[in-house]
Amino acid sequence: MTRPTVNDIAREAGVSLATVDRVLNARPGVRPKTIHAVTEAINRLGYVRDVAAATLARSRSYRMVAFLPDGDGQFVQTLAQALEEAAALAAATRLQLDLRRYPPEDMHVLVGHLAALHPADVAGVALMAPETPVIRDAVRALRARGIALVAIGSDLPNTGRDHFVGIDSHAAGRTAGVLMGRFCRGLSGRVLVIADSMLLRDSIERRRGFDEVLLTDFPALEALPTLETHGTAETLHSVLGNCLDATPGVVGLYLLGAGHRALATFLRDRGLLGRFVVIGHELTPHTRQALRAGHLDAVIAQNPGHLARSALRVLRAKADRQPIDEGQEQLRIEVVIRENLPQEPQESRHSDAA
Amino acid sequence: MTRPTVNDIAREAGVSLATVDRVLNARPGVRPKTIHAVTEAINRLGYVRDVAAATLARSRSYRMVAFLPDGDGQFVQTLAQALEEAAALAAATRLQLDLRRYPPEDMHVLVGHLAALHPADVAGVALMAPETPVIRDAVRALRARGIALVAIGSDLPNTGRDHFVGIDSHAAGRTAGVLMGRFCRGLSGRVLVIADSMLLRDSIERRRGFDEVLLTDFPALEALPTLETHGTAETLHSVLGNCLDATPGVVGLYLLGAGHRALATFLRDRGLLGRFVVIGHELTPHTRQALRAGHLDAVIAQNPGHLARSALRVLRAKADRQPIDEGQEQLRIEVVIRENLPQEPQESRHSDAA
DNA sequence: CGAAATTTGAGGTACGTTCCTCAAATCTTA
DNA sequence: TAAGATTTGAGGAACGTACCTCAAATTTCG
Structure with a gap:
């Protein structure tokens, strides 16, 4: 009826509490035969160590x-x-x-x-x-x-x-690639890839996964060399502006890292909101807002x-x-679109001493 | 240095252990003033109840x-x-x-x-x-x-x-709707919706969410009345066969419930594999396999x-x-495609008495 | 067989909390 | 102010496990 304890094991195995303890905690000085008898008893009784008591005793x-x-x-x-x-x-x-x-x-x-x-x-x-x-x-x-x-x-x-x-950045990049490809179905054209910097392993791997998928599964899309923003809005504006001016047929934007806010400003200024399929990474207040506004089509995230x-x-x-x-x-590699956006994490207030 | 305990609170608050206990466990018979003094001490010391000790003592x-x-x-x-x-x-x-x-x-x-x-x-x-x-x-x-x-x-x-x-079935249905709409970008036509039975609240709500999204965001797609399979492969084959024969311009299939295996067989027999955008619910061995094979484009799942x-x-x-x-x-309402399919859950084997 | 080495037993304390009892102190109110 | 009610204190047992010591029992091996 009640949960078996170490004492029950001792009784069942016909040994002392000390021996059970030695077996349970893998302390030396117990014959294999005795160990066997104890583990047998443990299995027979279905004993499960009470971690609450154990951590308390260990006072670790x-x-x-x-x-x-x-x-x-x-x-x-x-x-x-x-x-x-x-x-x-x-x-x-x-x-x-x-x-x-x-x-x-x-x-x-x-x-x-x-x-x-x-x-x-x-x-x-x-x-x-x-x-x-x-x-x-x-x-x-x-x-x-x-x-x-x-x-x-x-x-x-x-x-x-x-x-x-x-999460595996390479797989995350592949996921982004598939979404880009499928959301651009029927279109052919170019995809701009924007990163803070390509020195980070994550960015490199995302990019690699993204390229793989576009190359093999969506040949109508061409991913252009990465534009680096070095984390500043100004660089993003200028670099992206130049690139868009010089490149016809852009259908998608892929943001490897941050910069969603700057991108939104840029697109709004140029009257380009909603013109491209935009995919990014990580769910933050900015990406959340962009998703909700419809400026961002999907986010690949980890929780x-x-x-x-x-x-x-x-x-x-x-x-x-x-x-x-x-x-x-x-x-999980999460795919977030507007429809499955989780609720804003509200002030989670834990009562003080509960 | 060490974690404060109930005894520390008692000393700090200048009351006895019994009183601290009364306050901590919201037992009656303590003046508000005393309660205040104790909670003050708790906050001052940053006391956090040791749940291991508590559950042990409660022996609940x-x-x-x-x-x-x-x-x-x-x-x-x-x-x-x-x-x-x-x-x-x-x-x-x-x-x-x-x-x-x-x-x-x-x-x-x-x-x-x-x-x-x-x-x-x-x-x-x-x-x-x-x-x-x-x-x-x-x-x-x-x-x-x-x-x-x-x-x-x-x-x-x-x-x-x-x-x-x-998860919220309605939101899950909306998510399915958005994916269907986006994956069918540029296409116009009909979407077949297949369910075991429309008596279940979940199916009804998914369907409702799905329809909403198609209606407002993807007017080029028309969702047809639900085909009910009653959980048998035979019914699915006949009902779906009749429907496809009678309905031109079907571009997508949405499975509200089970039946992925029967669907795959059906499509294979008819040489229709890969012809439609197919979206379903829940990650099971069948849907997992269909995703991997490319017969299923996305699954909306809960873990x-x-x-x-x-x-x-x-x-x-x-x-x-x-x-x-x-x-x-x-x-989370998870969106699973082939690229972010989690590893097969392997035999998770827990050591016996650890 | 006997000595040494190894294995086992008995018993204890500790961990931090809950929950109990009973008496003492303090507060209310007539 | 005194009786009654309420609040507080002191102390202890219990929860199940860990870990310690020392002695006793058993095994191993020369």
Whole structure:
């Protein structure tokens, strides 16, 4: 009737509580035969460890640090907020998150922060950073010290990071390509691709996926070389203006990164709103507004709330050396159009001490 | 340095542990002034209740029951599996799920099951059922007895259900409509709408959303009256065959419910594969395969894993009379195309006693 | 067989909270 | 001011697991 406890296992297996404990926690000094008897009893009774009691007994606490690039990118802002919210909830389960920003222009600051982390203080790190050699080394050193690290938003392969929380940029780019192709059905012409900068791996991979699909599945569309805006509205206006003037037959615009607001202004000024199929990435206040207004046809996104919760769950699992639930941690490449736009995330107010 | 505990609050507020406890758990017999002093101390210290310790002390266990219609619908099968998996994980946090199937042809069986539930045995119920008057009454009675109820997959408004876990069918239908319209860009013609039966609220609402969008945004497309297959491949073949023979200019097919396998066979037999834009609902092995093969252009889906986890989380919250995290429980209307098809959910194997 | 090594048992404390009892202190109100 | 009502304090047991120590039992091996 009631849940079996460790004492029930001991009785069932005909051993003492201490032995059950040794088996359950994989402590040494138990004969294989005894281990077998205990696991048998566990299976027979259908015992499941009560994690509440276990974490309480362990009185373990999880101090995590998250590093996000400083700056005004809306996606990063949204993610930061999602992390704060997820952390507020996770505080009830003894997880403490220290969210820090680093100047994106000087990676050595970040590296310094990472190098200063000590496993006694910090159980795990969530990091959003481009993959440069210095970062790679810093991450490797961190892990060598026994601190878990998950890459968030943008992957850091070849660093031995414990996990990547985010979507596959290449597949996201392919998805954008298919939507562009299908939304432009019957049209032939050119597609402008606009990015902040093509130095980021994500942008490169999105672009690659996008091109692949256009090339193989939508030969009537030609994707032009990427226009780089360097994150400023002025550059976007001038570069895009020049390009449009010089290029006839543009039917679609693909924004690899930010710049939706600047683009909307530009198109409005030129009376071009609604003239192109426009596809972008990430759901932010700007893209949300553009979708609603009809200036943006689809957004390929990853859910920041899921990102944040997944990152914290994975970090905790890694800190506990426990397996992660792959199914739950797999993030979807979301396709957002006006009709399935989720409700504005309202002020989610958590009661204080509940 | 260390997390504040109830004892810290007591010291900080200058009251006893008992009083802190009374305030924390909203027990009676504390003066407003004292309550204020305690909450002040809580805020000052940034106290967060340790849920692990709390649930342990309460030694509460959560016995939940889920009712799904019996039958071979793939979505229901997938959902059942997702519920089992979510329950296996939640077992570690003292939640026990009893997954039951009821014969969809006789609602009285379900009603009987519901009527037999006693709040001493069952804390909450997850129910997937059509909204009929008998069901409505049974649900009302259940809630009157103090058992929490969440509707899963398909809503039960006007029953006072505690929560609905699922997506808005109307919005899902609109989303399908937009994709149909955009994928048929430049074409004018007719769209066939196929359903198992139009008696289900979900089908009706999807259809309504779909029609709305076609009517206002894509006047070149005409949605024809719904063809009902009653869930059998034979009916689908004959009805659809007749309709296609009698109707020129069909450019799209919209499947409100199941029947993807039968449709694929039908189209293959007639040599019509790839001739229409085909849009459907729910990601199942069949739709997944059709997407991959290119016979199906898009699927509007809700994630069964999220459904299951959300249902259990909400039930637990309701059983504890605690607020739910709206942000986390909001389910997305997913748009799935071949390019963003998630990996096949593999055998997720959880180690036994970890 | 005996000594050494290994395995097991018994018992305890701790984790942070809930929930209980009973007495003491404080407030109300006639 | 005194009786009654309300509020507060002190203390303890319980939840299920982790982790510790030391002694006893058992096995291994020379």
